[in-house]
Amino acid sequence: MRRLPLSRICPSLLLLVLLAGCSTIGVVSAWLGDQVAFTPGQLQRHLDHRFPRTFDKLGGLVTVTLDNPRASIAPGDSRLRLEFDLGLGALGSEGATTGHLALASGLRYDPATQGLHLDAPELLQFEIPRSGELLRGGARGIVNSLLAEYARTEPVYRLDDDLLAKLPAGSRIGEVGIERGVVVVRLER
Template identity: 65%
Template sequence: MRRPLHLSAAAVLLLVVTACTSLGVVSAWLNDQVAFTTPQLQRQLDTRFPRTFDKLGGLVSVTLDNPHLTIPQGNRRLRLDFDLGVGGVAADDRPGRLSLVSGLRYDPATRGLHLEDPELLQFDLPGSNALLKGGARGIVNSLLSEYARSEPVYRLDDDLLSKLPSGKRIGNVEITDGRVVVHLAR
């Protein structure tokens, strides 16, 4: 007799957990916004790196690895730090560092949050002479622009987008209180 009672209790618990999860998404959209935390964004970034980009017809390759996303308190831009590798003529095998700050925007074509106006903060290439470093900086800036245009930092999942209230669309994106907040618009 006890076995069916345990199964029904487990089934009820599963239904409650599922309902709470769905309710959280729906209530977020009912408030015309949904917020993402740094760990949520970081988890998605971790699955997409390392990434290697070929530039100048393959003469130079840039590898970005170990992304680390932070949202500094009181700031309206997020910070991304990467290990940086540059391959090609006169390149050094030791990793460098790349740091940038950026706002975010929503792109309906990719259903993702993309960098907006990224600004390079730190660019270190060990063993590089000044000329290579200056040329590499230009390549990295071009890479950042390309990445911001085509690659999302975070992709909104189909389940979340399917729960958009009727007549609403994704509006502006802001970074506030250590979170990324996506607002809805008509």
């Protein structure tokens, strides 16, 4: 068995330790600056683990399935854009996700869920194929009520316990905004 010389192992080990420490230092320094930022990619990874989701509406008469979430922030925009593949079903059946839903929303922090929630979501696009205008209007109302419920109860991103444990003493999560393509969470003292 061939052994690696110590001179080759030590630099590699040191680099590995430094890289592991950098992520922690980044979190601490973010809070030390009284804010922390999240990229759309971080939000996307969180959403990918939470979908597809099926929601029952009207006492189970209608189901709405949301799948393939896509989070983005347009350059110069102060709102998060979310897009989903959409499926509608009736009487307990799940509809195939052949539709499309896009919304724009601000974000707010909810201490009860330790998460970032939609704030005043606005439906931008709503497409369901092969439906009459009456169904489309009724479905739009159902989707709007679903969005309002989702914004109230479901976080788009949940803040990590380790990150919250590093809050400076006497401070709390304050304003959440979108600046220069990232979500910025500020602290209040």
